[in-house]
Amino acid sequence: MSNQKHSFKSIFPVLLVLIFLCANPVYAGTVTDTGTNGTNGTNGVAGDPGSAGTAGTAGNDATANATTLNTDASNTANANGGHGGYGGYGGSGVDGVDPGSDADGGNGGDGGDGGAADATASTTVNSGNGSATANATGGSGRSGGNGGAAAGAGTDGTGGDGGNGGDATASAEVDNSSSGSATVNATATGGTGGNGGNNGGNAGNGGSATLGTVSGASIGGTVNVTGTATGGNGGSSTGTGSSGAAGSGASVTLTNKVGGSTSGNLTLTQTATGGNSGNVYDGASGTAGAAFSSLSKSTSASFNAVFTNAFGGSGGWRNSASGTAADGAAGTAISSATNDAGTAQAYTDARGGTGGYGTGGADGGAGGAAVSTATATTSGDGNSVDVDGNAYYYYGSGGDVNSGTGSQAGAGGSSTSVSTGTASGNSYVNVNDDVRGGSGGNVNSGTGSGGAGGVASS
Numbered sequence: 001m002s003n004q005k006h007s008f009k010s011i012f013p014v015l016l017v018l019i020f021l022c023a024n025p026v027y028a029g030t031v032t033d034t035g036t037n038g039t040n041g042t043n044g045v046a047g048d049p050g051s052a053g054t055a056g057t058a059g060n061d062a063t064a065n066a067t068t069l070n071t072d073a074s075n076t077a078n079a080n081g082g083h084g085g086y087g088g089y090g091g092s093g094v095d096g097v098d099p100g101s102d103a104d105g106g107n108g109g110d111g112g113d114g115g116a117a118d119a120t121a122s123t124t125v126n127s128g129n130g131s132a133t134a135n136a137t138g139g140s141g142r143s144g145g146n147g148g149a150a151a152g153a154g155t156d157g158t159g160g161d162g163g164n165g166g167d168a169t170a171s172a173e174v175d176n177s178s179s180g181s182a183t184v185n186a187t188a189t190g191g192t193g194g195n196g197g198n199n200g201g202n203a204g205n206g207g208s209a210t211l212g213t214v215s216g217a218s219i220g221g222t223v224n225v226t227g228t229a230t231g232g233n234g235g236s237s238t239g240t241g242s243s244g245a246a247g248s249g250a251s252v253t254l255t256n257k258v259g260g261s262t263s264g265n266l267t268l269t270q271t272a273t274g275g276n277s278g279n280v281y282d283g284a285s286g287t288a289g290a291a292f293s294s295l296s297k298s299t300s301a302s303f304n305a306v307f308t309n310a311f312g313g314s315g316g317w318r319n320s321a322s323g324t325a326a327d328g329a330a331g332t333a334i335s336s337a338t339n340d341a342g343t344a345q346a347y348t349d350a351r352g353g354t355g356g357y358g359t360g361g362a363d364g365g366a367g368g369a370a371v372s373t374a375t376a377t378t379s380g381d382g383n384s385v386d387v388d389g390n391a392y393y394y395y396g397s398g399g400d401v402n403s404g405t406g407s408q409a410g411a412g413g414s415s416t417s418v419s420t421g422t423a424s425g426n427s428y429v430n431v432n433d434d435v436r437g438g439s440g441g442n443v444n445s446g447t448g449s450g451g452a453g454g455v456a457s458s
Contacts, residue, residue, distance in 0.1 A: 029072040035060035035082030035117070035139060041109035041160075043145070044091030050106035050148040050157060056085025059115035059139035059166065066132075067122040074131040079119035081139030081166035081191060084112025089197075090148030090157035105148025105157035108198075114139030114166030114191035114207060121186075122173040129221070130174040131183040138166030138191030138207035138232060146239065147199035159197025159244065162204035165232035166191035171212030182216035182260070184225040190232030190275060193247035196283075198239035203247035206232025206275035206289065210252075215259040222265045227258040231275035231289040231313065238319070242281045246326070249275025249289035249313040256295055263341070265303040270295045274313035274353065277326045281319050288313035288329035288353050288368070298338035305345040306337040306376075315356035315365040315399065322361060325399050328353030328368035328413060335389075337376045345386040346376040350417070352396030352438060355410035355451075364399025367413030367438035367454060374419045374433075381425040388432045389419030391456075396438030398451035406447055412438025412454030419458075433458050 038057035045051045059082025066075040087110050093103030119136035144160025170188040188211060193204030209229040216223045234247025252272040260266050274289030291310040310333040315326030333350035352368025374389035398410030419433040435458045440451030 029066050029068060030076040031064045031066040032078040033062040033064040034080040035062040035115040037082045038085035038112035040085040041088030041145060043088045044106035044148055046092040046094045048094055048096030049104035050091030050093045052106040053088025053090050053109035053145040055109040056087050056112035056142050058113040059083045061116045063118045065120045067120060069124045070126060072123055073125055073128055075121045075123045076133045077119040077121040079117040079136045081115030081117040083139045084114050084142040084163040086142045087111045087145035087160035087197060089145040092148045093151040093154045095151050101152040102154040103151040104154040105150045107157040108145030108147050108160035108201060110160040111142035111144045111163035111194035113163040114141045116167045118169045120171045124175045126177045129180040130176045132172040132174045134170040134172040134186045136168040136170040137189045138168040140192045141165050141194035141204035143195040144197035144201040146197045156199050159199045159201025161202045162194030162196050162235040164204040165193045165207030167208045169210050169212055171214060173213055174216045176218040176221060179220045180218060181222045182218045184214060184216040186211055186214040187228045189230045190250045192233045193235035195235045196237035196244035199241045200243045201237060202244040203235030203237045203278045205247045206234050206250040208250045211254060211257040214257055217260060218262045220264045221262060223260045223262040224267045225258050225260045226269040228271045229254055230273040233276045234278035234286045236278035237280050237283050243283050245284040246278035246280035246286035246316050248286040249277045251289040253292045258295060263301055266299060266301045267305045268295060268297055269307040271309040273311040274329045276313045277316040279316040285318055285326040286316055288315045288326055290329040291331045294334035296336035300341040301339060302342040304337050304339040306335045307347045308333040308335045309349040311351045312353035312368040314353040317356040318362040319359040320362045324363040325356030325358045325365040327365040328355045328396060330369040332371040334373045339383060340379045343384045344376040344378045346374040347388045348372040348374045348390055350391045352413035354397050355399035357400040357402060358407055359402040361405045361407060363408040364401050364410035364441040364451060366410045367396035367398045369413045370396055370415040372417035377422045378427055379424045382427055383425060384428040385421040385423045386430050387419045387421040389417045390434045391415035391417040392436055396454060398441035400441045401443045401448045402445050404443055404446035404448035408449050409441030409443055409451035411451045412440045414454045415456045417458050
């Protein structure tokens with residue numbers, strides 16, 4: 001009997017400790033996955049004609065999932081897509097046994113695409129504070145191989161095309177059934193497009209960026225949720241003898257991708273950034289990615305703040321005797337906050353992208369437009385309203401002209417903002433509206449005309 005009593009006393013405290021640990025998660029879990037890079041292409045061999053380089057292979061995809069239930073109070077997932085392989089160079093032309101001294105060069109191989117990335121972090125806790133962070137970055141597309149040089153009056157090989165950047169998706173969620181806080185961050189970044197090979201290779205486009213579920217919940221605790229998506233930049237086509245097209249930046253559209261709930265303080269932030277277009281010589285200019293971010297939240301909480309940001313991508317430069325550098329893209333930010341139990345705050349930051357500059361006779365690109373709409377509403381006495389709408393010129397300037405020959409600098413982007421605050425009870429209301437049109441581009445050297453400034457309206 002004495003042995004049985006001794007065994008019971010030893011087990012009982014252990015059970016208490018296990019129960020306590022299960023009810024109070026304090027550990028952190030991190031999961032990281034990185035895709036394997038693609039294999040580089042093989043260079044061509046010199047000859048008459050030179051042989052072609054082979055294509056690089058695509059980078060592998062990456063998936064990271066850090067999801068637990070009452071185990072980890074903080075989870076982090078990192079996914080990084082593999083980079084593509086570089087395209088092989090074309091072989092040079094070398095005169096053979098046939099009459100004459102002409103030999104064509106081989107074509108360059110295409111660059112491989114970047115791998116996609118998908119990151120998910122989630123945790124459910126019933127005490128204390130919870131946090132989840134997800135980071136997804138698409139792999140870069142790699143450059144196409146250069147075309148091989150010709151011998152004599154032969155034809156140079158064509159450069160390979162750059163690979164496209166990999167897509168990225170990020171999701172993060174915290175469900176806290178206690179009065180503790182919930183902190184959520186999800187960031188998705190598209191991969192950069194590869195450059196085109198010399199002698200006419202086209203550049204790759206930037207990868208897309210999207211958000212999955214991004215939310216946080218608490219029973220009265222502070223909730224902060226942030227979702228950010230950045231489109232990949234386009235590659236450039238600027239090598240020797242380049243007539244290939246520049247890559248385009250990826251556009252980003254976010255509509256109510258960020259959410260949360262609590263009776264305490266709630267702050268939601270949603271940011272969209274478009275990718276920049278690549279630079280170019282004589283080929284077609286790429287297109288900068290537009291940014292659209294719209295977020296609306298109606299709740300009963302002590303504090304409800306909605307922040308939206310939208311930053312349009314910038315246009316790439318152009319170095320050519322003709323044509324126009326790429327325009328900057330538009331940025332549109334829309335915020336709406338409604339609260340019947342406390343403060344409502346709506347904030348926007350909208351910026352158009354800068355136009356690319358023109359060199360050697362090319363015109364400058366126009367700046368992108370900035371559009372802002374911010375609205376906040378409360379009911380009941382003592383529930384203040386705070387609205388801050390911003391449509392800025394900082395990014396929306398027109399492109400300059402360098403070494404121009406009667407060239408035209410780009411016009412500044414227009415800016416429009418509407419901000420509204422309404423309180424149906426006896427409450428403080430503060431509304432700010434800041435609107436600034438983009439500056440016109442300058443003529444830094446050579447001859448030409450400066451760009452017109454953008455119109456600002458409120």
